Amino acid sequence: MEDPRIDQEKTRRLYNPYHDLNLPHQHRAAISIPTVPEFLFQEEARVQRRSWGENLTYYTGIGYLAGSASGAALGLRSGLSAAEPGDTAKLRVSRVLNSCGAEGRRYGNRIGVLGLLYAGLESGMVHARDADDWVNSVVAGLGTGALFRAASGPRSAVVAGAIGGIAAGAAIVGKQFVKRYVPI
Numbered sequence: 001m002e003d004p005r006i007d008q009e010k011t012r013r014l015y016n017p018y019h020d021l022n023l024p025h026q027h028r029a030a031i032s033i034p035t036v037p038e039f040l041f042q043e044e045a046r047v048q049r050r051s052w053g054e055n056l057t058y059y060t061g062i063g064y065l066a067g068s069a070s071g072a073a074l075g076l077r078s079g080l081s082a083a084e085p086g087d088t089a090k091l092r093v094s095r096v097l098n099s100c101g102a103e104g105r106r107y108g109n110r111i112g113v114l115g116l117l118y119a120g121l122e123s124g125m126v127h128a129r130d131a132d133d134w135v136n137s138v139v140a141g142l143g144t145g146a147l148f149r150a151a152s153g154p155r156s157a158v159v160a161g162a163i164g165g166i167a168a169g170a171a172i173v174g175k176q177f178v179k180r181y182v183p184i
Helices: 004-010 042-046 052-081 089-129 132-148 156-181
Strands: 012-015 031-034
Touching: 052 089, 089 132, 132 156
Parallel strands: none
Antiparallel strands: 012 031
């Protein structure tokens, strides 16, 4: 059996924070830092995905940020197009800012809720199936679309569910394409 200290030495590297400063009396002390993530339990180190809480925070935050940015861009366009010939600059700026804030908030909240639903459903599928594959993502997309539009009626929920499933499948295919063909 191998000595565990040897394995630790392979996963650490020396770092000298002063090497670029060119000081006359440069400190020679190097810090030993890990090169791999540290986990409290080995089971956590084997898992290659985010926890459900991290997933929830990530998808909700990304959704809100993307929705707010796109909504603000649409608000900018509508605010600029609503300008009237006799308006002062102060009134035009106020109209643009109000429009950007209102549209950004509206789109941010909607897409943030989509991210929240998707993350919850995907994490629930991983837990229920005890497997992490593309099926979880597609089913989560289907469920997200259906739940988001359920109040508009069953036909709208089915159409939105189909769109959500197709979007999740397209995202998986796009991710695999980028991994395989796009050099990073």
